Amino acid sequence: MPDLSSLDLAQVLPFVLIGFAAQVVDGALGMAFGVISNTALLWIGVPPAAASAGVHTVEAFTTAVSGISHVAHRNVNWRLFFRIMIPGVIGGVLGAYVLSNIDAAVAKPFILAYLVAIGGYLLWRGLRYPPTQREPKVVEPLGLVGGFLDAAGGGGWGPVVTSNLLVQGASPRTTIGSVNTAEFFLTVTISVTFLTQLGWAAFTMATVGLLIGGVLAAPFGAMLAKRVPAKTLMLLVGTVLIVTSLFGLWRALHG
Template sequence: MLEFPEISFLDLLPFILVGLAAQIVDGALGMAFGVISSTLLGSFLGVPPAQVSASVHFAEVFTTGASGLSHAWLRNIDWTLFFRIVIPGVIGGVVGVYVLTSIDAGVARPFVMAYLAIIGLSLLYRAWRFPTPRISDPKFVAPLGLVGGFLDAAGGGGWGPVVTSNLLIQGGDPRRVIGTVCASEFFLTVSVSLAFIATMGLSAFTTATVGLLIGGVIAAPFGALVARHVRPRMLMFLVGGVLTVTSLFTIVRALA
């Protein structure tokens, strides 16, 4: 049974702040809610890995719903790309839950983060080298969604970093890529949360879930506004910078 006995505001405050910070970045850049939340919950607040992923994904059901609606309202979504990526993402996410709850998937995480750090540096180079990003329709989409969904569920975060960065590398319009990834993530998080309930029960969701949910929903509309009004080159710089910093931090922490 899902119970939160005697939760005070002070108990929730650290998790609310994590949700606020993570969702503002995620809504603006199409990535990092899971990475930031998982890092802070696991490394600084002592939440166990499976509960971290369950809490993050359950909170994201609401934060990605609010973020997706905000992006749709501001016309930041490429609906053709959305339908190409959402189904493979859901399949990969459900498989990732069963991997996380049955074996240790953390062994591969430093290698994935090293790959993402390289992608982040590539985005920084492209933003610096090409003042006007070259826009083209991404071709490698369905397998990318499958891998992104799997890594997101198994690692507690990864949909945005993997999918957003790779779509941008393929030449996707930054504003529409970010909006599309945020909107499609709603369906991924619903599926992953249901899979966690099926494998772990409602006990997977803790006080951290409530705090992330509150902070994330409050922050969701602001990220969509940022993505709408910031220039594509600056979005590329920001995505590349956040991706590089978070990936390198995760690598250092894993090897320490």
């Protein structure tokens, strides 16, 4: 674990700001904290497994605060919550084990290319909003795949689950709230799994900074998800998904 007695504010502050900005986006749109934070850790040379473990440990705290905020603002569809949470936890354990023991980077460019396409489709749907609201049919497999990719890729729960539920016609506000609240149980499970595989080596000063910024920002995202119009949410989700996935795809192909 990092020595908090020697905490250097100048060293930690950039990660506090990254954590704050990433969590505001994540709480409002149901995605991006893992992608943004994980990218920042990889940039400073943290190994992929340790970066994913550190980000998920931070998310265990930020998603707790974010989930409570979404419940308070009545952004959660409880039936949808349980349908994605249980398979998500199972997929998360499998993904954390895989990343801790083998290289799962081979499939990453294909997943990111798929998410870029989904983002484009969400933009198109957002421009034509309001589409027909309907109960999503493919839910449990999304939770399983989203949980696995989130652990194995250091981020992916929000982009995979939120975007695909929106494509199926689910309400943007309750989808974002339900996915964010379920993510708490996913991140706790993934963090415990990483701890059994990696020990405390994953925790750095960067992790501390992300934690501080993320927890401070967590209540604001739920507030925005409740107040921003559904069409705007749909367009923002599509835009963030395209930008983050294209950036990740470029890094995967040129890394």
